Amino acid sequence: MPQNEFIELRQKRYGYRLNYFEKQRKKQARNRKMASKMSKRLKGIRAKLYHKQRYAEKAKLRKLISQFNEKTTKKKQKTPQLEGALPTYLLDRETVSRSKVLSQTIKQKRKEKAGKWNVPLPKVRPISDDEMFKVMRTGKRKRKQWKRVVTKATFVGENFTRKPPKYERFIRPVSLRYKKAQVVHPELKTTFSLDILKIKKNPSGTLYTQLGVITKGTIIEVNVSDLGIVTPGGRVVWGKFAQVTNNPENDGVINAVLLV
């Protein structure tokens, strides 16, 4: 036992003083007065620290009280989830996540809204030829300057064969060719990786459309047959348009929004 703990030692030997517990009780009762006095008196950093500590104590106390109350208060009954009702024969099946299957009711809502051809990105930065193409010098002395290399992402059709190099004016580098686009469905807020079918329109010009250049704002056609969209007549929808929302040449991926 350390030398200085003489009080404990005495209590151990002779027991508590007769008024010990009474004094403790009174001290405890007076404690809050002390606390309030302290909080008034303290200034500066010490006040800040003190209040922080008091705040933590009180929060702890409140938590404890609410914990006790929880047993007695009535809890609200959980309302069962009502959305996405399924008939019995589909209940045990692992259906494709509902977002994959497009709901026609959503389409209906969209129809009610006015404005048919609201493209998500109405205005795009015009891209000049200089930016789009890099001059490729050819010939034995590298004197000729009629070949161009496309510096943007491109989509090249499946059955494309190169022309002989002598006639090939535009080169579309393999590393910038893309077959898939990450298409967001704006109402379902889900993304699908879909095959690109063709480039519908590049806003910078018809030449770029023909070349299959994909820049920000380009309208592409994507294959949505996996999504199971059906027309009201009961036919499966195959291709749908989407607009590119990022700069694919910078990001290495094509992000697009489906135009529903």
Added chain:
Amino acid sequence: MKTAICQFKTPDDEKSGPELDLPLDINPQQLQVLVNDILRQEEELPYSFYVNDFEIQKTLNQTLKKNEISTEQVVQIVYQPQSIFKVRSVTRCTSTLPGHTEAILNVNFGPKGRSLASGSGDTTVRLWDLNTQTPLKVLKAHSNWVLFVCFSPDGKRLATGCMDGKVNIWDPFTGEQLIDTLSSHRKWITYIAWEPFHQNPKCNHLATASKDCTVRVWNVDTGDCKFILAGHKSSITCVKWGGEGLIYTASQDRTIKVWSAKNGKFLKSLEEHGHWVNTMALNTDFVIRTGPFDHTMPNFKSDKDAQKSALKRYDEVKGKESEFLVTGSDDFTMFLWQPKKKRTSIKRMIGHRQLINQVCFSPNGRIIASASFDKSIKLWDGKTGNFLCTLFGHVGPVYQVSFSSDSRLLVSSSKDSTVKVWDIKTKKLKNDLPGHLDEVFAVDFSPDGQSVASGSKDRLLKIWKN
């Protein structure tokens, strides 16, 4: 002119009339006149004719040649009576009824075809007035999706089961609850079957199947559970109350079990499926569902009369043999059984390339239709289980099929948002009924043949008429 010696036979293999020397170019209409004459019918009844289970479509000669049947022996021509009334095909949507605020999961016509109920994901059951095609009553008592609605065969009660495992019994005329909610099931209700009318004209017994692996049989007058059919190891998908005092249950544990309807004793287990048994149908389903009511819309003086009529109708469909049962499963096959006779199946029916979601017997019990997720419907012979034909046309999984009461039309609903009507005779698409905006979960042909009701995920109920 070439001729063949022919013998007319009933479907039950009984000879009728003498052997006749018939010209080979005879057609079904002429055969019909002949048979009516032989049987001395007062009115001319329609018949269809079969040689070795092949229907005579145009002339006798064609059928014999096509199927290489010899004329050396006596040609056995089986005649099968057709229903004397004809249901006209539905062609148009007469009304689109909004009201439900969630997908419609089940629709059911009353046994007379004069009342219609629909259960929905918005926890309500709605009754519809078919004459004016307007909402009649909204029944609120369930707390979760209403999965199953089913009218009793006398049309005086409506049973509904929900996702919370609760069953309610309603009066379909006033829309009031007849007894307190039956809430012993611990999981959702998958199927409800009433006791056949010809066994109990009071219609106060009910079997409910649940996901919690049990079937409970209730007395609906008192709300007591009479007995529990426990024994399945997995969710029960379907329960049928047969007309021969048997209850059949199909389960996801790959078995079909047969129970006594009197005391709930386990009788036998039919085990041949390799995966979940999804669906089940009896060849007497339609008569059990409609009880004593037929196309003549009779009014019965007493329960006894009605019971007699129900029994007569039941025996007519059943014939001399015991009930046939067909089951469809996740293993892409179907089995045809005669559970009362033997434990092994009569026929394994293969052909579907996806799971079978629903099977359905035609009201006369001669044709089985199966709806599958492989986007097709297949037709099978109801007695032998032989394959007849495939009906292609849907572009999504087929969810439900329903026969018209004269067995000449079939209506199907699919995920591709259409309802289609098929002609059984020509085995072709008769009418395509687009209009729903989303998957069509439920379809039902009215027993009186007047209309078809379809409920869809787009929350609309559509009524289709001629």
